[in-house]
Amino acid sequence: MNPKWWKESIVYQIYPISFMDSNGDGKGDLRGIISKLDYLQELGVDVIWVCPIYKSPNHDNGYDISDYCDIMKEFGTMDDFDRLLQNMHARGMKLMMDLVLNHTSHEHPWFVESRASKDNPKRDFYIWRKGKNGGPPNNWESYFSGSVWELDPQTDEYYLHLYSKYQPDLNWDNPAVIDKLHEMVHWWLKKGVDGFRFDAIAHIVKKEGYPDAHNPSGATTVRAYDMFSNLENVHTLLQNLYDKVLFHYDIMTVGETSGLGPEQALDYVGDGRRELNMTFQFEHMNLDAASPGSGRWDVVPWKLTDLKQIISNWQTVLHGRGWNANYLCNHDQPRSVSRFGNDLYYRIPSAKMLATFIHMLEGTPYIYQGEEIGMTNIALESIDDYRDVETLNYYEEKRQQGVPEEEIMSAIHRKSRDNARTPMQWEDAHEGGFTTGTPWLRVNSNYAEINAANAVKDPDSIYHYYKKLIELRKKHKVIVYGEYGLLLPDHPEIYAYIRTLEDQRLLVILNFFDKEPVFELPADMKQGGMQLLLSNYQAPKNDDLTQLKLRPYEARIYLQQLEGK
Incomplete structure (x- = not known):
């Protein structure tokens, strides 16, 4: 089982510019985060992952760092940071920094x-x-x-520059660069931070000689991710970082490592590898991609059977050998309830169902700010209202290709990163209670209905459902460490799985759509009583698991005591 505190933790991700503004300048800041720590503590989260807050000209919302050891002036000062860290530790919460080691700002x-x-x-x-x-x-x-x-x-x-021209890549072949970065990581750890999310860490090594990529189409540029993703020497460099710096601290580390499967992930997170605790995988984020390598914009309907196959593979391969990081949304992805649920007629039950899915899997669950109140995508009318550099570049590229405006904006409404970056909706007040001024990015107009104040007051809200999931995970070790087993692999609407640890078995039943399919309990599970731990509907109509008609987006969690164990 190999217990670790970071395996038993729940992580809450903050995108600071959009979280809470304390001074009315329209941008979130560190003092704003401090003012909401009681809210996060009440929710039950253990670790707060804060996206980059370092000094930056902000061409890519802080992921272009001009000084690793200073704070962006819009966010506050180093004194504000020290106060944030102190306040979090006083509440028993930990802070995970977001650190970019692949590139810096052009102003560094x-x-x-x-x-x-x-x-x-x-x-x-x-x-x-x-x-x-x-x-x-x-x-x-x-x-x-x-x-x-x-x-x-x-x-x-x-x-x-693998990203924007304002983000030049560092040369990890230079020992002087490595020494400087190690020194900087050690500096933050001595300050007392509790871990790092390593941004774009899979790209720090490039193909030797920088050869052209295979180009059958004759295009000017080619998506050549195999030339700078997950190359072998990345592991040597990470092991070096671990041995010289990370090993000396009891911290949480997670790497952003796109383009790999679970067996490759074990090279990063396998027990004894001396690299990372866990990685973010992206296979399920590509479910709606029209074709491999087609990018975020060209989308097709996704299939539940594909999601099952991907998640089950990660759950099975990493069990007992490594550790998963489980998420459906972050600052780079659309809102989960808009993408995988139903943000119109079934927003509340589908948001609860998706939360059940993530929190009952083996691995550390990640909550993205606003996910706990069911925040949705936004459809801004004009490209002038968008701020994301990737979105703006896509718009210009497609306009030059002659793609109709309506078609471009439709893709942006579905997949722009700004969907997740709209300001946090705190209350039914001016700009959702996020700022007293003009927000850097428009607040979603549904803030009167969807906001944290309403959610906290309503005992049947998505927020309180998250609290119950977190409480269950802290109470039952089978939810943290139990072995995963998939049921009904070919069912197009129901995702059901079990988790087994010693003499306990957890059964999770999820209806991913708005139809009413029937769940049938497998014959070998009918012995022994099933205790209903949680459901996203009030008072289940029928607890006969041999023929259970599920309601739209219904989720149920059962605990079974196994006989003879």
Whole structure:
């Protein structure tokens, strides 16, 4: 079982610019977070993951860091940070920082020096190459579209950026870079932070020689993720970071590692690997992609059987060998109730059902801010109302290709990262209670109905349902450590699974759609009573599990004591 505190924790993710504004400038800040710690403590969360708060020009909402050891002025000061950490620890909660080690801001002093001249001592802190045939060094495509290479006129060479041109990639082949980053990580740990979410960590190593990617289409740039994702030397570098820095602290670490399956994930999180506690996997986030590598914008309807296959594979492969990080939404993904549930007629039951799904799996559950009150996607009318750099780049690219405006905006309404970044809806008041000023991004107009104040007052709300799930997880070890088993793998509407630990078995029944399918308990599970722990509907009409007609988006959790064990 190998118990660990981070396995038994519930994590709440805060996107600080959108969480709570304390000074009326329209942007969330550290003092705003402090003011809501009682709310989070009451919810029952153990760890708060805060997205980047470092000094930054904010071209990618803080993921472009210009000083790793200072705080972005919009968020406050280092004194505010120290107060936040102290207040969290006083409440028994832990703080996980979001740390970007793949790249910095173009305004970071290292890069300012690096681009100053070809013989500058910091030149090799970044990846510089001469052009080829009058163009970039190779044909790799950025995550934010266009080439990964940007020509710098000052030295007539290109620098590499896997994300925006304002986020130059660090050169992890340079030992001096590694030493500086280790020193910085150690600095934060000495301050008392309790862990790190390592952003884009799978990309710190690039293919040796920077060769062109295979390009059957003849396009100018190619999605060449295999050239800079999960390459073997990433593990050597992470083990080095662990041995020299992380090993000395009892912390929580999670890596953002797209493009891998569970067997590959074990290279990062397998017991004894000396790398990370867990990784975020993205297979289920690609369920609605039209084709592999097609990106977030080209979507098709997703299938429950595909979700079952993906999740079951991760649950089975990692059991007893590594650890899962379970989520349906974050700052880079649409709202979970709008994507996997029904945000119109069945918003409340479907949000509760999705929460049941995530919190009853083996692995650490992650709650994204607003998920606990069922916040939804937003459909802004004009591209001028959007702030996400990826969304704006997509819009310009499609306009240049002649794609109709209506078609572009439809894709943006479904998948823009700004769906999850709208300000937190605290109450039915000016701008949802988020700010007394003008918010940096529009507040969803449904804040009068969907807000935390209403949710806290209503004992049948999504918020209180989350509290019950968290309480169950803290009470029953089978929910944390039990072995997963899938039932009804081919059923198109019901996702049912069991968790087994010693003499206890948990049964989770989930109806993922608005029809009323019938669940039939497998014959080998009919011996022994079933105790209903929680349901997202009041007073179940029928507890005969041999023929159980489920209501739209119904969720049920049962506990069974196994005989003879």
